[in-house]
Amino acid sequence: MNNKSFVSINDYSKDEILELMNTASKFEENPNQNLLKDKVVASVFFEPSTRTRLSFETAINRLGGRVIGFTDASSSSVTKGESLKDTIKMLSNYADLIVMRHPLEGAARYASEISDVPVINAGDGANQHPTQTMLDLYSIYKTQGSLDDLNIFMVGDLKYGRTVHSLLMAMADFNPTFNFISPESLKMPRAYTSYLMERGIPYYEHLEFTDILERADVLYMTRVQKERFADVIEYEKVKNVYVLRNAMLEGTKSNLKVLHPLPRVNEIALDVDENEKAYYFEQALNGVYARQAIISKVMDL
Amino acid sequence: MKKELQVSAIKNGTVIDHIPPHLLFKVIKLLELEKIKTAITIGNNYTSNKLGVKAIIKIEEKYFEDNEINKIALIIPNVKLSIIKNYEVVDKKVIEVPDKVVGLVECMNPKCITNHEDIVTRFKVTDKKEIDLKCLYCEKITDYNNIEIRK
Numbered sequence: 001m002n003n004k005s006f007v008s009i010n011d012y013s014k015d016e017i018l019e020l021m022n023t024a025s026k027f028e029e030n031p032n033q034n035l036l037k038d039k040v041v042a043s044v045f046f047e048p049s050t051r052t053r054l055s056f057e058t059a060i061n062r063l064g065g066r067v068i069g070f071t072d073a074s075s076s077s078v079t080k081g082e083s084l085k086d087t088i089k090m091l092s093n094y095a096d097l098i099v100m101r102h103p104l105e106g107a108a109r110y111a112s113e114i115s116d117v118p119v120i121n122a123g124d125g126a127n128q129h130p131t132q133t134m135l136d137l138y139s140i141y142k143t144q145g146s147l148d149d150l151n152i153f154m155v156g157d158l159k160y161g162r163t164v165h166s167l168l169m170a171m172a173d174f175n176p177t178f179n180f181i182s183p184e185s186l187k188m189p190r191a192y193t194s195y196l197m198e199r200g201i202p203y204y205e206h207l208e209f210t211d212i213l214e215r216a217d218v219l220y221m222t223r224v225q226k227e228r229f230a231d232v233i234e235y236e237k238v239k240n241v242y243v244l245r246n247a248m249l250e251g252t253k254s255n256l257k258v259l260h261p262l263p264r265v266n267e268i269a270l271d272v273d274e275n276e277k278a279y280y281f282e283q284a285l286n287g288v289y290a291r292q293a294i295i296s297k298v299m300d301l
Numbered sequence: 302m303k304k305e306l307q308v309s310a311i312k313n314g315t316v317i318d319h320i321p322p323h324l325l326f327k328v329i330k331l332l333e334l335e336k337i338k339t340a341i342t343i344g345n346n347y348t349s350n351k352l353g354v355k356a357i358i359k360i361e362e363k364y365f366e367d368n369e370i371n372k373i374a375l376i377i378p379n380v381k382l383s384i385i386k387n388y389e390v391v392d393k394k395v396i397e398v399p400d401k402v403v404g405l406v407e408c409m410n411p412k413c414i415t416n417h418e419d420i421v422t423r424f425k426v427t428d429k430k431e432i433d434l435k436c437l438y439c440e441k442i443t444d445y446n447n448i449e450i451r452k
Contacts, residue, residue, distance in 0.1 A: 008440065082416055106414040106438025125412050127439050191442070 005112035023293035036065030042095035043069035059291035135287040156222035178203035324379035413439035
């Protein structure tokens, strides 16, 4: 197995996360560095994800590397029935690094066992998307000056949202306080709340978030998707409860930043965009620096 | 006074005792007893001080390897095994739940890669009391009620 691979956020210790924050800020100061000169990176997306792919390919290009790959499985040999094992074997002969997105959970861990070159997980089904977590962490680190002692509000779909789960796990080492705001049917799963309880990390659960924002340092919004509801009436009832409007940010802390993994639909009203506390577009740009930092770590650059 | 046995004694072999009756057939399947050619005595719904009722399996001329027997620990935690030689119990073993389970159990997550490609499953036992198995690949928990043995 290739130990340099980055498959799950749980693969990195607190110190390694802090080291990556530091590297990311260096790339932000000076993004164009020729560290991947003469290197070939396979960017293989077994399901399309334009945002993540472009972010990775920007990071690779800014590091001076070259990209091969495919943008969805229909243009690859997978349609001919080739196994993931064979595809990865072949790619690891061609490339110096594999960036992979796959619809099946655990695909990235499996690929990292087969491959002779490092594998970076660009999302494996509903399981992990660790570079998203790293860019969330970098956004928090950059805007708050540190990852320690923050009050983090998570809003929306906390049941299926893998980004909030990974962020929760990663932040657990930094003495946080959590506030979870979601409809009853999309609550934070017990596996995560009991993890917090075991570690003595305070968390509070709410059904609405109109009057409680004044203590927040970070407000992490997510999409409440219609298809998650068995009952359409239930969805109609809650769909407007988890929408952030500009007026709600009045009286909040000056350091508060609003984050969202994007794409947004209607959960953040457009009038929030003009507020200086809105941070989701910069957050996406931070993804390039965070990914440059991760690539340089797994490649030992 | 010597207690009368509910199932007749064996000369040499292994006795698996204190099996909860509802798990008996699962154990039989798990240990692939149908492949064993020596004499096997199976008793069910016998009275037990510990369990109320119990099942018992006695297998002549059979001594299990650790990796064979570890399987049962996932189904019946802390099951008791007696090794019999010449009608005497020469060894008693309590089978402990292992730390890792490799290639034995299916991952219950239908979207896990191990259910789509030919991969040896690997689990970490995250709770030895409740028997929770965490898949090394998809990181989902397969809990006791969903443990299915791989064919």
